[in-house]
Amino acid sequence: MSLNLTQNxxxxxxxxxxxxxxxxxxxxxxxxxxxxxxFVEGSGLKLWDAxxxxxxxxxxxxxxxxxxxxGRESIANAVRDQLVRMNYYAxxxxxxxxxxxxxxxxxxxxxxxxxxxxxxxxEANEKAYKMVRQIAARHHGGKKWKILYRxxxxxxxxIGTLATSGQPQRADQYGPYPDGFVMVPHCLxxxxxxxxxxxxxxxxxxIEEVILREGPDTVGAIVLEPVTAGxxxxxxPEGYLQRVQEICRKYDILLxxxxxxxxxxxxxxxxxxxxxxxxxDLVTVAKGVASGYAAISCTVTTERxxxxxxxxxxxxxxxxxxxxxxxxxxxxxxxxxxNMRIIEDEGLLQNTTLMGERTLANLNALMEKHAxxxxxxxxxxxxxxxxxxxxxxxxxxxxxxxxxxxxECLKQGVIIGATNRSLHGGLNNxxxxxxxxxxxxxEIDRITDAIDNALAKVPA
Numbered sequence: 389m390s391l392n393l394t395q396n397x398x399x400x401x402x403x404x405x406x407x408x409x410x411x412x413x414x415x416x417x418x419x420x421x422x423x424x425x426x427f428v429e430g431s432g433l434k435l436w437d438a439x440x441x442x443x444x445x446x447x448x449x450x451x452x453x454x455x456x457x458x459g460r461e462s463i464a465n466a467v468r469d470q471l472v473r474m475n476y477y478a479x480x481x482x483x484x485x486x487x488x489x490x491x492x493x494x495x496x497x498x499x500x501x502x503x504x505x506x507x508x509x510x511e512a513n514e515k516a517y518k519m520v521r522q523i524a525a526r527h528h529g530g531k532k533w534k535i536l537y538r539x540x541x542x543x544x545x546x547i548g549t550l551a552t553s554g555q556p557q558r559a560d561q562y563g564p565y566p567d568g569f570v571m572v573p574h575c576l577x578x579x580x581x582x583x584x585x586x587x588x589x590x591x592x593x594x595i596e597e598v599i600l601r602e603g604p605d606t607v608g609a610i611v612l613e614p615v616t617a618g619x620x621x622x623x624x625p626e627g628y629l630q631r632v633q634e635i636c637r638k639y640d641i642l643l644x645x646x647x648x649x650x651x652x653x654x655x656x657x658x659x660x661x662x663x664x665x666x667x668x669d670l671v672t673v674a675k676g677v678a679s680g681y682a683a684i685s686c687t688v689t690t691e692r693x694x695x696x697x698x699x700x701x702x703x704x705x706x707x708x709x710x711x712x713x714x715x716x717x718x719x720x721x722x723x724x725x726x727n728m729r730i731i732e733d734e735g736l737l738q739n740t741t742l743m744g745e746r747t748l749a750n751l752n753a754l755m756e757k758h759a760x761x762x763x764x765x766x767x768x769x770x771x772x773x774x775x776x777x778x779x780x781x782x783x784x785x786x787x788x789x790x791x792x793x794x795x796e797c798l799k800q801g802v803i804i805g806a807t808n809r810s811l812h813g814g815l816n817n818x819x820x821x822x823x824x825x826x827x828x829x830x831e832i833d834r835i836t837d838a839i840d841n842a843l844a845k846v847p848a
Contacts (some may be wrong), residue, residue, distance in 0.1 A: 398438040402426050413808070430458025433824050433831055435803075443798075446823045446835045447805040448676075452617065452649045452770070455676035456730045457824040463681045463726045470722040478716040479505055489721035492728055493686065496658040499667045502694040504687040505720070506712035509648030509674035510544025512685035513611065516644050516670045517548055518710055519689070520609040521568075523642075523696050526706065532608035532640075536598065539574040540619030540811065543611055543646050552611055555619055555810040572598045572610070576622045578763040578774065579782065588625030592632045599639055609642035609670070614660030617649040618810050620818040621772025623765050629664040642693070644670040648685070649770070652676035653731050653825050656741035656768035663767060669693055677724045684720025736825040743827045744768040750836035758843040760785055769827060773819045773839070784817040789846055793819065796842035802835055 405424050410416070414424075426438040435443045435458065448454040456463075470485060477483060490503040506512050517535055524533040537543065537552035544550070550558065551565035554574065559565070573581055575591035584590045599607050612632065616622035636643045643666070650660030651673035657663050659671065670693060674685035700706040714720075731737065748766055751773050755761040762776035775785035775793070790806050797804045805820035821835060 398426070398428065402438050430454075432457045432459065433827060434458070442801060444802045444831060444834055446803055446821050448822050448824050449680050450803075450805070451675070452654065452822045453675040453680040455652055455654065455825050456679045456727055456734075456736070457826045460679070460681065460726075460730065462730070463679070463723050466722050466726045467682055467719045470718050474718055476717050478713070479711060481716075483716075483718050483721075485718050485722035485725060489725045489728075492725060493673075493688070496728075497671065497688060499690060500671060500688045501691040502689045504689070504708075504710075505715035506685050506687065507683045507714035507717070507720070508544075508685050509646075509672065510546045510549050511712060512648065512672040512674055512687045513543045513549050513552075513646060514546055515687040515710060515712070516609075516611070516672055517552075519670070519687070519693065519697075519708065520642060520644075522708065523693070524608050526699070527696055528605075528608070531605050534568045534570055534602060534607045535644075536570050536572050536595065536607060536610040536641075538572050538610075538612055538616075540576065540616050540622060541574070541611070541613045541646070542616075542618045542810070543613075543648075556812055557809045557816075558618075570598060570602055570607075574616070574619075574622065575624050575628050576616075576620065577625050578765070586627060588628035589631045591625065592628050592635060595632060596635045599635065599641070604639040604641075607639065607641050609644050610636060611644040611646055613646050614650050614664065615655060615767050615770055617770075617820075618807060620774065620807055620811075620815070621766055621770060621820055623767050624664065629661070629666050633666045642669040644668065644672070646672050648672055648674045649676075649822075652727070653737050653740055654768055654770050654822065656737055656744055658737070660767070677727065678720055679723075679727050681727065682719035682723035683714060683717070684724055731825065734826070739827070740768045740825045743823075743825075743829070743832050744771065746829060746832045747771045747821060747836065750832065751839075754836060754840055754843065757840070760843055760846055766821075769821075769823055769825060771821045775817045775819065784814040785846075787814060787816050790817050790819070793839070793842045793846060796845055797838040800838045800841060802838035804835065804839065 402423050405426050406419050427435050428438055429436045433445050435445050539554040541554040543552045551569040553559040573594045577587045582590045645661045645668040647659050669690050671688045678684050697708045751764040755764055760775050761773050762779050763774040765772055775790050777783045777785050794806050807816040807818045810816055
């Protein structure tokens with residue numbers, strides 16, 4: 389089947405989309421009067437829609453996924469060749485790309501040894517939660533079953549992962565949720581909860597206070613994003629994650645780092661946690677693992693965690709009794725192998741660090757110019773600018789105005805993001821930037837220039 393479509397064909401495609409496709413994160417009433425946007429082609433950081441209009445994508449596919457950019461023929465060719473050779477067998481058996489990518493991935497994650505495949509970030513986190521619960525049942529007499537999660541963090545869209553959503557608007561109307569998930573305070577120093585000098589350690593100590601309240605013998609794990617994504621692009625204060633790790637070791641609590649967004653180079657290291665010198669027990673990755681060229685996610689564990697499922701081979705219930713149908717697809721790991729090769733061969737970790745520094749410098753320059761910017765933060769090519777109506781009070785800018793900035797950038801042909809339907813209290817007010825790791829200085833400047841122009845049009 390060829391997709392070399394004419395303009396007439398594209399008109400039909402847009403009509404078919406409007407009539408039959410249920411879009412994610414969309415209020416569809418608008419499509420009764422306007423056409424949905426349909427993208428037809430991508431190359432590098434550029435996209436073209438059904439009307440032939442070109443865009444610069446500063447959010448890597450809308451949700452921080454296309455790390456190596458659009459149009460990578462080598463990934464498409466590797467996937468095609470593998471699918472012809474063997475496309476699938478359930479994960480109860482192995483396959484060649486699955487074994488080779490697991491080996492390659494573990495080589496980037498010292499201290500971790502085992503990879504469990506599934507097909508989305510939500511599913512990868514569900515697997516980790518199930519591991520924690522089964523460990524509690526088998527090794528702690530049913531205790532240590534609670535999982536701590538943090539305000540503002542997000543771990544997925546399933547009922548189980550929404551039970552650990554620190555973004556209440558995302559979780560609204562989908563409950564009730566299962567028991568045993570307990571929220572702890574966040575570490576955003578810009579909106580500080582404690583007036584102390586060493587904010588990072590104080591925010592971590594607040595987690596210990598929750599552990600002591602719940603009872604250390606009831607808490608099995610804590611799940612954290614190394615850099616909070618949809619909750620406002622929040623980087624941890626100095627000493628925070630290191631202190632969290634100390635607390636976890638003190639109370640025998642598994643440290644689960646959710647790298648679904650930050651993994652595979654987004655922050656300038658292979659994984660976000662590696663920016664902070666900690667050693668997790670479980671790490672979950674998705675999105676940038678194959679840059680959206682195939683569906684894949686991984687739940688990665690230490691050998692200690694893995695060994696807890698081998699302790700009683702004579703017991704038919706002692707192993708991890710889980711399966712992911714599409715975790716058996718070979719397209720994901722073969723795409724991930726080629727994706728990782730590109731990151732290595734093209735020096736994209738280094739480029740991410742350099743272009744991230746440029747992005748933050750540009751945003752800080754804009755903060756000098758526009759009073760609407762209250763805070764700039766980020767790590768690598770994962771940056772945010774929190775918009776406020778008043779810098780002194782830190783009153784959030786009205787969400788409609790934040791979305792107006794996004795819309796104005798779109799008019800200029802630049803796609804940026806913003807926190808959206810995540811937080812109550814008007815706190816969906818952070819612009820989010822996550823261009824592909826191949827971004828050039830000119831592209832970074834074009835993105836921030838678009839924000840500059842858009843902010844100039846925000847009503848005073």
